[in-house]
Amino acid sequence: MKRVFNFSAGPAMLPQSVLEQAQAEMLDWNGSGMSVMEMSHRGKEYMSIAAEAEADLREIMGIPANYKVLFLQGGASSQFAMIPQNLLRGKGTADYVDTGDWSAKAIKEAKRYGNVNVVATTKASNYTSVPAFDTWTCDANAAYLHYTPNETIRGVEFAWVPETGDVPLVADMSSTILSRPLDVSKFGLIYAGAQKNIGPAGLTIVIVRDDLIGETLPGTPTMFDYKIHSDNESMYNTPATYGWYLAGLVFKWIKQQGGLAGMATLNERKAQKLYTAIEASGGFYNSPVAADCRSWMNVPFTLANADLDKAFLSEAAQQGLTTLKGHRSVGGMRASIYNAMPEAGVDTLVSFMQDFAKKNG
């Protein structure tokens, strides 16, 4: 069996022990004689798997009892509509922070449902920084404030949580959830596509304060109503059962790593190794992102000589370091180093980068 260090931005690596357990249980989960994929979502076996996954997530993240945890489908892209459809609740305006491609997509979709007040944008400086909080033009009557704590494409991450007072804070955490401890009580709603730090693509987790749900815009599809899913324990219809099960295995793995505190220690160390290698390269490699908001999860970098990009990617792949090409809208390289990327993967990448620079510098 071959395994590579896969730096994909998502879907991304999963912990090897999780894949091994899924492999072992593929035809017969726990003596049930069924694959988890084959189980009725309303049967006692699957209900126990689903409940345990939610309990573990609540424990890991310290989710307060007045927050619902929903296991949905449709990705963060569906949330871009669901959020205004559910959270505008008769208010005219929602605040949005524009820090990158994903923020911009959320804003574009929200504008179809209400007035969007863009409180700050870093678009003019090519989305390479986080706007200072004291520059934000917030609306005290906004239905909510939406931001993207980590921008997957450009590797810009907030090192702090905005204080929005009575305005519910809504966060697209697709590429940062579970990477470090978080005070969930500061948020009205957190959402995340699973395919980076949770499990396989096709599962979307929403954590929402229960007083915020129950009032949707006219025409909202029943399947886009948080209250429907909440009232039915995410089983209004058949959920993405196998993804939910795998997420549960990942949650157990996180507990084994020391929970979110353990993950944070590891993630910070991995990221620092990589940023240090970039900084120490004497300009051979460069980070386009401001130093105070460099992501722990997505590390974009460029080669000063872009003519070397192709050789870099090809030689890296030969060493089992794959999917390092930057997003098509940015170019250069991007190393996504989510929870499941082993530190050895980062070490191997750093060594390769040093060797490549020496050879081509």
Next chain:
Amino acid sequence: MKRVFNFSAGPAMLPQSVLEQAQAEMLDWNGSGMSVMEMSHRGKEYMSIAAEAEADLREIMGIPANYKVLFLQGGASSQFAMIPQNLLRGKGTADYVDTGDWSAKAIKEAKRYGNVNVVATTKASNYTSVPAFDTWTCDANAAYLHYTPNETIRGVEFAWVPETGDVPLVADMSSTILSRPLDVSKFGLIYAGAQKNIGPAGLTIVIVRDDLIGETLPGTPTMFDYKIHSDNESMYNTPATYGWYLAGLVFKWIKQQGGLAGMATLNERKAQKLYTAIEASGGFYNSPVAADCRSWMNVPFTLANADLDKAFLSEAAQQGLTTLKGHRSVGGMRASIYNAMPEAGVDTLVSFMQDFAKKNG
């Protein structure tokens, strides 16, 4: 390893050879060093998996070139809204046939988006038959006609396809797709949740004639716009990659079984064995469904003495025959015998039913 015959209505059994292949490839697909779950959906490995699955489905079903095949999320329940949102196209009314619980759900959701003309209903007779076509009060100007060729809960299946002329025919085939040959050109749109005859829950397949898409109702979420998904080859956002891959394995398996003609021969034989056992029981077992529309996929039946239900279920489970309890809204028993239920599973169930009747009759 233990394996049971699982008669769940969905999620349901998958072919054992498909599970074995998925198991073997779990940590390393085809020497790539990655699980399929870990692959970027835009990488060459995954793109080849996705394209091959679509090509195989097109081949098996004989899908004409002017039909798009979409691999979506959200289940048939999301389609209940997507269909009117996309297919009303300025027309005031859509025709719906009401033959059971799933038809009724589709109707309820559609009413939120336009006028619904229920052309026929069998509700008064407890959804145990298919209404004769010459009784349908169709609207020649309807945007489309929606029906449910197989009602999963009550086991009522159309043995014929309605001829709706210029009115596009829309079918919820969640529990009958791929069970027998079909002339796709008779339909405007076919949709199916994967978790019965296609693959794992969380994947939804939509087959739609390309001239019908591109005009949505105001307020339709971007993710509910067929044209968006069609223009992006179902990769507008990250699809349910693992489910799509497994569906591809199931399509290969169907080809090995002789395609849909082979499946139909097997499915008809399996169903006939079971209905014959019910009919031959001298009233110990009863089918509530009219003889001309008994489903090949979902076989509900009752015991004349309902006091024996519990013993029936418990003794069946001891023989590895599981999930036979009828839907909570109907009671009694239901044996779902989709493509992947081996004939040996039906044979074992029939033997058990005969023994149980002899012992308790």
